[in-house]
Amino acid sequence: MTAAIATAAPCAAAMPTSTRRDHVVDIPGGGTTIGTDAPVFRDDGEGPARRVTLRAFRLDACAVTNARFAAFVAATDYRTEAERFGWSFVFRDFLLPGQVAESPEATPWWCKVEGAFWHAPEGPGSSTLDRPDHPVVHVSWTDAMAFAGWAGGRLPSEAEWEHAARGGATAARFPWGDEEPTDEAGHLCNIWQGDFPLRNTLADGFAGTASVGRYPPNGYGLFDMAGNVWEWTSDPFRVRSLGMAAKARNRAATAARERVMKGGSYLCHRSHCYRYRIAARVGHSPDTSAGHTGFRLAYDA
Template sequence: MGSGAHRGALCLIPGGAGLMGTNRPVIKLDGEAPQRRVKLKPFLLGQTPVSNAEFSHFAEQTGYVTEAEVFGWSFVFHLQVPAAQTTVQGAAGAQWWRRVDGADWRYPAGPLGAESLPDHPAVHLSWTDAQAYCAWAGGRLPSEVEWEHAARGGLGDVTYPWGDAPPDDRAHLPCNIWHGNFPSLNTAADGYAFTSPARSFAPNGYGLYGMAGNVWDWTADLFRLKSLSKAGKAHAAAMRGYRVIKGGSFLCHASYCTRYRIAARTGNSPESTTSHMGFRIAFDAPPGRG
């Protein structure tokens, strides 16, 4: 590691032929297909997304100021916004997102909301913020294929980190996603209306928590699409310069967004910050491990 000290646990992810993508795409426009094999070296990956306690240590050590703090605002999901917070503006085309002045990793719902919880994933962090933390700790963001390989937990071609059984609103609740009618009613059947502690639910086969739901993970890669269709080319142009995010969040639901699948992918602009995006750190494995 570098001069910093990432305090979170790390899991050794074995090298080999990592699977990326799927031959059973659900959101074809996102470039989920085809599935391919990529040779990978072993690496270390954060057992959880970087927590508020870990990010707080970084900020205290370095004096780092996040982009949301510099901008003075961030996007907060509308049901998280405190009733007393009146100065909010809806996002064009997605009115469930509200621009809230003063929202950042310390105050995820804005200055009139509660302080962030130490054991929850840090959110309202841009790709640039994630890069800064990783550089301080001597690590890096995982590549998209590393993230997918790690999420499979040694199970191979599966849909979710636990296998192929899809989560539902009643019996199978293996992760923190939306339950109810998006975006107006969340029954919180899994126990959480918004973020959950970073070590919630069962880990996958490599010991990783939260590889589906809870918060999105930034990756190192640019969001690229290879498409010959008119719609695909337009989608690629709209997302030029975006970075890949993986894993879905507490807002994902089968009726709206099924991107809590391992092969699912989307992107966001590097400066974007929201109340459901975080990151986890990766390191090259020391010689002789993996």
């Protein structure tokens, strides 16, 4: 597959301000393999590979955009959890001049910014008006579920998401196949290039989100199933293992009501967060929001 960056953004053109399903892809059902027998992060429950049978369904070709989410907010007056909490996490390189924010000790590259939410993704003084075709961010699982109810869709299951991301391939590592993205060339998705979190070379042209549909689609015609933004699924987070560590992780995930997220984001790099692989997964509580969390909708066939 070519490494050239697509110049068109078909999803943005198809759904600029509404819930039209002009660019929804039919995904065939049947038997499929989920997970991997060669996990990178075993504690995340990436393996073992397992066979499941899925019904046919439909999936948004692209993640939900700022414009599409704005239509939802305009129609419903919905306030996201980040708005109700009064803050959300912003990557430290995106802090505006004069901003001061606390950072978690374990992840000092994240900053707790007062007033950051989907329409002001870097906090007060920022706006999504100049990026209507970028994926909406600072969206929690709860927010995504609210949007899905309004739009007549649902969040995909983890199995549906993986099946769709493989684009018809049996065991592809990435949505485009097994070719590994590099820092220098072959920009197949929007991820970090350089030394995370100290230096981003911006070799792919993006420090943060890219407009949806910027990169070539997979075999099913789906865009950005790796990188750009993390995508919520409907499934609770569980690790499939009988080990004591897995049991402890599952107890914590159940207590926090964690949900599975897939796909990685623009902050992923092989040396840091090698989770733009199809089998990769993380779990977060349903009220989690940050500058790299988004979603796309599924629909029953």
